[in-house]
Amino acid sequence: MMRVLFVTSECFPLIKTGGLADVSAALPLALTERGVDVRMLLPGYPAVIDGLDGRRVVRTLSGLPGGKSGRLIVGQLANGVTAYAIEQPELFERPGNPYLAPGGADWADNDVRFGTLGWVAAEFAHTGSSHQWQPDILHGHDWQAGLMPAYVAFQGGRRPGTVMTVHNIAYQGQFSPHTLSALQLPAHSFQMEGVEYYGGIGFLKAGLYYADRLTTVSPTYAREIQSPAYGCGLEGLLAHRTDHLEGILNGVDYGIWNPSTDPHLTSAFSPDRLDAKVANKAALQAEFGLEPRLDAPLFALISRLTWHKGADLLVESLPTLFARGGQLVVLGTGDKSLEAALLRVAGSHPQVAGVHIGYDEALAHRIQAGADVLMVPSRAEPCGLTQLYAMRYGTLPLVRRTGGLEDTVIDATPAALADGCATGFAFDEPTPGALTWTVRRAIDLFQDRPRWQRIQRHAMARDFGWEASAQAYADLYRRLRPGC
Numbered sequence: 001m002m003r004v005l006f007v008t009s010e011c012f013p014l015i016k017t018g019g020l021a022d023v024s025a026a027l028p029l030a031l032t033e034r035g036v037d038v039r040m041l042l043p044g045y046p047a048v049i050d051g052l053d054g055r056r057v058v059r060t061l062s063g064l065p066g067g068k069s070g071r072l073i074v075g076q077l078a079n080g081v082t083a084y085a086i087e088q089p090e091l092f093e094r095p096g097n098p099y100l101a102p103g104g105a106d107w108a109d110n111d112v113r114f115g116t117l118g119w120v121a122a123e124f125a126h127t128g129s130s131h132q133w134q135p136d137i138l139h140g141h142d143w144q145a146g147l148m149p150a151y152v153a154f155q156g157g158r159r160p161g162t163v164m165t166v167h168n169i170a171y172q173g174q175f176s177p178h179t180l181s182a183l184q185l186p187a188h189s190f191q192m193e194g195v196e197y198y199g200g201i202g203f204l205k206a207g208l209y210y211a212d213r214l215t216t217v218s219p220t221y222a223r224e225i226q227s228p229a230y231g232c233g234l235e236g237l238l239a240h241r242t243d244h245l246e247g248i249l250n251g252v253d254y255g256i257w258n259p260s261t262d263p264h265l266t267s268a269f270s271p272d273r274l275d276a277k278v279a280n281k282a283a284l285q286a287e288f289g290l291e292p293r294l295d296a297p298l299f300a301l302i303s304r305l306t307w308h309k310g311a312d313l314l315v316e317s318l319p320t321l322f323a324r325g326g327q328l329v330v331l332g333t334g335d336k337s338l339e340a341a342l343l344r345v346a347g348s349h350p351q352v353a354g355v356h357i358g359y360d361e362a363l364a365h366r367i368q369a370g371a372d373v374l375m376v377p378s379r380a381e382p383c384g385l386t387q388l389y390a391m392r393y394g395t396l397p398l399v400r401r402t403g404g405l406e407d408t409v410i411d412a413t414p415a416a417l418a419d420g421c422a423t424g425f426a427f428d429e430p431t432p433g434a435l436t437w438t439v440r441r442a443i444d445l446f447q448d449r450p451r452w453q454r455i456q457r458h459a460m461a462r463d464f465g466w467e468a469s470a471q472a473y474a475d476l477y478r479r480l481r482p483g484c
C-alpha cells in the first residue's frame with residue numbers, strides 16, 4: 001500500500017488560519033478511502049498535542065535545526081487519521097495564531113520553526129517513525145513545508161518522492177540568509193539553482209525548486225501562476241517546471257454544506273423542494289432589517305474584506321445594484337477602510353443593505369441559504385470555496401473569471417442558457433464597470449423565474465466533493481512511485 005506523509009502546519013479543527021486547514025482535514029481521509037495509507041506530520045502546537053487521541057512518544061529527535069532536540073509524538077485525529085506531532089516546546093508551545101506573536105508581527109524564529117517541520121519530514125522518510133512506517137511520498141503544503149524537498153534532495157540513501165502543493169502563491173516564507181547554517185542547509189544550496197530567493201532563503205521557492213511534482217488547487221490557477229500578473233515573483237521557476245505542475249481542485253465537505261440537513265437554516269430545502277428556500281430569504285432579510293421583499297434580488301458577500309477579494313469593486317457596483325432594485329448582505333472582516341466603506345453603505349441604505357463585520361460560521365450558512373446571488377469578484381482566487389457552497393444552496397455565484405472561479409462557474413451566456421449548463425455569472429476585467437454590467441445581467445435574469453430556477457437546479461446538482469480530487473492526487477502519487 002502506498003504510504004504518504006502529509007506535511008502541513010494546519011489541520012481543522014485543531015489549528016486553522018485558512019483553507020489549508022480544511023484541506024488537511026478532508027483530503028487525507030478521502031485518500032485513505034481510496035487505498036492510500038496517509039499519515040500527517042504537524043508542528044506540536046499545544047492544540048495539536050492535546051488533540052491527538054491515545055498519544056504516545058514514538059522516539060526522540062536530536063540534531064534539529066538550531067541544535068535543538070525534541071520528541072516525535074503519534075496519535076489519532078478525530079477523523080481517525082494517524083498524525084505525528086513534533087514536540088519541541090521552545091519552538092511550538094505557543095498558543096494562538098501559529099505564525100504571529102500576540103502583537104500581530106511574525107514570530108522572529110519562524111524560519112527555524114518551520115525549517116524544523118521540513119527537516120523532521122525528511123529525516124522521517126530516511127529513518128522511519130520507529131523503523132516501521134516509512135513513507136514512499138512526502139507531500140508538503142505551502143511555504144511552511146517548503147524546505148522539506150530541499151532536505152530530501154541533500155540526503156543520501158533512500159529517497160522518497162516529494163510533492164509540493166501551493167494553496168496561495170502570495171505567501172512565500174521569505175527569510176534572512178543568516179540562518180542558512182542553523183537550518184543545516186549546505187552553503188552551495190544558497191544560489192538561484194537552490195534555496196536562494198531575492199537575496200534571502202525562500203521557503204516556498206525551495207519547495208518549488210526541489211520537489212519532484214508540484215500542484216496547486218485549480219487548473220486555471222496552475223496556468224496563471226506561471227505569469228507575472230499572478231506568480232508573485234515565482235512565475236519564471238513555475239514556467240520552467242510546467243511539465244511537473246498540475247492543478248487539482250479542492251473539494252467541498254457536503255456533510256457540512258448540505259441545505260437539506262443544515263441545522264443552521266430556518267427551512268431545509270433541496271432541488272425538489274426549492275420553494276422552501278424563500279423562508280430562508282425572508283429570515284435573512286428580517287435578520288438584517290431589510291425590506292421584506294421576496295421579489296428583490298438579494299446579493300451577498302461572505303469574504304475576507306481585501307483588495308485581492310475585490311471588495312472595493314463590489315462597493316463601486318452598489319449604486320447600480322440598488323437602483324435596479326437589488327439588496328445586499330455582507331459578512332466579513334479585513335481591511336479597515338473596506339469595512340468602513342461597507343458600513344457607510346449600510347448606514348445610508350438601511351432598507352436594502354446590511355453589513356456584519358466579524359467571523360460567524362452559522363451566519364455564513366444562513367446567508368448561503370437565504371441569498372439569491374453570491375458575489376466573488378476576486379482579483380486572484382486559487383480555488384475558492386464560497387462559490388461551491390453557494391451552488392449547492394441554489395444561490396447563483398457571480399464571479400470574476402479567474403483561478404478556481406473560472407474552473408467551477410459556468411456563465412449564463414445565451415449559449416449556456418440554451419444548453420442548460422449555466423450555473424452563475426462571470427466577468428473578465430477586474431473593474432467596477434465589468435462587475436456592474438454583470439450585476440445588471442443577474443438582475444434581469446432574476447425576473448425570469450422559471451429560467452432562474454432551472455439554473456438553480458443545475459447549480460445544486462454539480463458535484464464538487466472530494467472524491468474526484470482525491471483520485472487525482474492518488475494518481476499523481478502512483479505516477480511518481482509506480483511500484484508502490
Ligand code: ADP
Nearest residue numbers: 019303304331332358359360361364384385386
Ligand atoms: P480564502 O481561503 O481565500 O479566504 P475561500 O473561499 O477558499 O477563501 O474560503 C473562505 C472560507 O472562509 C469559506 O469557508 C467561507 O465561508 C469562510 N468565511 C470567510 N469569511 C467569513 C466570515 N466573515 N464568517 C464566516 N465564514 C467566513
